[in-house]
Amino acid sequence: MTSRLIDQRPIHYTVSGQPPIVRHCRTWALADGTTLTLVTEFPADQGMSITNAAEAVRETLEEQWGTNCRIVEHYPWPDGEHYDEQFRTPTNGIQWRRLNPITLRAELGSALDDTRPDNPQHTA
Numbered sequence: 001m002t003s004r005l006i007d008q009r010p011i012h013y014t015v016s017g018q019p020p021i022v023r024h025c026r027t028w029a030l031a032d033g034t035t036l037t038l039v040t041e042f043p044a045d046q047g048m049s050i051t052n053a054a055e056a057v058r059e060t061l062e063e064q065w066g067t068n069c070r071i072v073e074h075y076p077w078p079d080g081e082h083y084d085e086q087f088r089t090p091t092n093g094i095q096w097r098r099l100n101p102i103t104l105r106a107e108l109g110s111a112l113d114d115t116r117p118d119n120p121q122h123t124a
Contacts, residue, residue, distance in 0.1 A: 041075055083104055
């Protein structure tokens with residue numbers, strides 16, 4: 001594991017017709033020089049989901065971290081925590097692939113669990 005946690009702060013994204021939406025983010029610098037941002041969504045979070053607002057989430061994170069930023073949606077839901085990575089299709093759409101949590105922990109190290117948000121309430 002040669003990644004390191006470099007940022008922990010909320011993301012604020014907007015979707016037309018809605019107030020700004022806030023989600024918890026953690027970003028790692030990866031060994032290959034890219035970044036990986038984990039965007040966490042709790043069941044009680046308000047506003048359009050990170051999946052339904054994927055383009056807005058991606059645009060916001062790419063402004064900060066560049067177009068090589070890997071974006072992983074994190075759902076710590078009681079009925080089954082999971083991680084879904086967004087990726088661009090050849091036609092510039094977005095698709096998702098489910099990540100194995102053990103593989104992700106091996107890539108990101110203990111900070112994946114040590115920095116996990118406890119509180120589903122975010123401040124703007």
